[in-house]
Amino acid sequence: METTSSPSQVREKRRRQGTGSVLLHFLGSMNLAITLLVVVAIASVIGTIIQQNQPYPDYLLKFGPFWFEAFATLGLYDVYSAGWYLFLLAFLVVSTSICLSRHTPSVLKEMRRYREHQQERSLRAFSNRREWTTRLDPAQVEALGAQTLQRHRFRFRSKAHGDARLLAGMAGRSNRLGYVFTHLSIVVICVGGIIDGNLLLKFREWTGQLQIETRNIPVSQVDPSSRLPVSRGAFRGNVNIPEGRSAGVVFLDLKDGYVVQDLPFRLHVEEFRVEHYDTGEPRSFESDVILTAPELDEPIVQTIRVNHPLTYRGYAIYQASFGDGGSLLGMRAWPLRGDDREPWELDGEVLKDQPIDVAGREYRLELEDFQLFNVRPTEDAETRRDVRNVGPSFTYRLRAPTGEAREYHNFMLPVEVRGRQYFLSGVRSTPQEEFRYLHLPADSRGRPDTFLAFYNLLQDQDSLRAASERAAEATLSEYGLGDSGLVPQVALSARDLVRRLLEEDMQAVLEYLEDSMLERQVPEDRRQMLMTFSRLAMERTLWEAYLEARSDGDLQPVSAADEQGQAFFRDALAALSAMDLYAAPVFLELTDFEQIQATGLMIARAPGQPVVYAGFGLLTLGILLMFYVSHRRAWCWIKPRPDGGTDVLLAGANQRDPLGFQRSFGELADELDARLKAAESGAGGRRAGGGGVSILGGAVGGPRGTAGLRNRP
DSSP states (O other): OOOOOOHHHHHHHHHHSOHHHHHHHHHTOHHHHHHHHHHHHHHHHHHHHSOOSOOHHHHHHHHHHHHHHHHHHHTGGGGGGOHHHHHHHHHHHHHHHHHHHHHHHHHHHHHHOOOTTOOHHHHHTOSEEEEEEESSOHHHHHHHHHHHHHHTTOEEEEEEETTEEEEEEEEOTTHHHHHHHHHHHHHHHHHHHHHTTOHHHHHHHHTTOSOOBOSOOOGGGSOGGGEEOSOSSOEEEEEEEETTOEEEEEEEEETTEEEEEEEEEEEEEEEEEEEEOTTSOEEEEEEEEEEEOTTOSSOEEEEEETTBOEEETTEEEEEEEEEESOOEEEEEEEEOSSSOOOOEEEEEETTOEEEEEETTEEEEEEEEEEESOOEEEOTTOOSTTOEEEOOOEEEEEEEOTTSOEEEEEEESSOEEETTEEEEEEEEESSTTSOOEEEEEEOOTTSOSHHHHHHHHHHHSHHHHHHHHHHHHHHHHHHTTOTTSSOHHHHHHHHHHHHHHHHHSOHHHHHHHHHHHHHHTTOOHHHHHHHHHHHHHHHHHHHHHHHHHHHHHTTOOOOOTTOHHHHHHHHHHHHHHHHHHHHOOSEEEEEEEEEOOEEEEEEEEEOTTHHHHHHHHHHHHHHHHHHHHSOOEEEEEEEEEOTTSOEEEEEEEEOSSOHHHHHHHHHHHHHHHHHHHHHHHHHHHHHSTTOOOOEEOSOSTTOOSSOTTOOOOO
């Protein structure tokens, strides 16, 4: 007899349980496992949306200061190696393992239970049942029932219940293994994730044994505290190798810097190839590499393409990107400060620094990159395919002795903008900013020489004085004041306005003129006239300097009817207004280059990958077993009758798919019915007064009753 416990008794029983039992019950609970799974799934989605293991400046530029700090604090830039993520995986392993250890024995026990202790009364309560009365003896009925169950792939056992006999059958018991495999797969996948979380690197970082390097220095100069020895741990890093060179390390991005991971082999790049579309966009790229290692008798020679990596002893080497490998650049340096205005030739190598002297001050020229193709949208672009290649460009930094640096991006060829040709030179103070481009007008020979010579003439005091005096004479003559003796005064005012234009912009010049008129209390009716006169003197000074620059450049003289010359002059004035924002001591013009390309390889080692694959295999198998294998039970109760006949009761159950089982049980019952009829017909032919089978049970799944009752003869 069962007794029902009251709520107070249940609480008292829980109080008597030990802390360990309560903790095990909590860790093995379904609610905890589902919660952990949801959190891990959300974290994995975040790790998919946010590109992982990128340089911190890239994240700062993308998300801004506030969200950058928030995401960095949460470890979202390296989710799969974050401490909290690995802790969740370990916690999920513990929870699922406890759940498995608690329930697996009962699942395995259920798979071996045929439930041969069922009674006739309980079998009659099943919705899926059918009954027969036959004149066959129990042994014959048992043999027919066994054949029927075997035909429908039931395993069965036979057990005596007094004078009755029960055949207990079971099919699809592997369905129960689906539960075990799906839970075990979670454990296996999480263990693989923990293995690939590179716990050794995290431990060295947390304990201060590993220092993050932030300087852009050669590998040979990296401190040993920022290097990782060859190990069997997991990692994913990148390395750029120029053509004809080799490397035996890979760089792992970590927070705002990197660490160097040593490799047990060396990679030599024989050749790098890249193919471009007509527009200049890259179509495909590949690297011919030679892998050498002490344990290899012969080196491995292979071409690495996108999605076709080289795999060696658990290391996967992917073709990830490409860039400059130290191209040789020929440049012409145009000084924009100081007294020396003559340009000089300069040679440099990308990725290397060199000193450069401008106006007696030494700067560091850091050549960062060279690009042979630059694909930009056309001015009237309507689709993504409306692009053009504007030719080679290079990026460099000029670092002052104080350590401050500005970054520049100069194009080698003039670019057409609204029908006019310009040399573009971008400038920015920090990597987080976008480049702002100075437009230097190209002259009739497609060169920046005329504008730069024009700008240098305005910087030279003697040349500017001569140009201002010529402009003053012409302006005064136009106003009928040629003999007034005002040339020196007008020339001085024009030079002052030109200097303001170079130091600020045209708007600042106009504001200065208006303020000076107000300060001198010039009457309003004369104010506009004087402002127009002063501006005209300044523009004539600029025009005289422009004519001299054209003459020095052996260009044809320009007249008022020369539309091209006039347009160049207007563009030059606009560029002069922006020179103060450009704030460069020198303009570097790219004149020649020898491109040297570098292949960008991503090298990864994931020892937990086979474990994760095995976990997914278990998960797939478990799902197939749970959803596509039906666990069915069937019982055949055989009881002799006092008159020498036999009563037969067939019942079955399936909790997961009752409608589907109703059809399959009907097929099972129909086959047993056919076998009983066939056997009794054969026995009736040999005996006088043969009979048949009487159905005492209803249709499959029908209510208990005597539908289809047939009296025995």
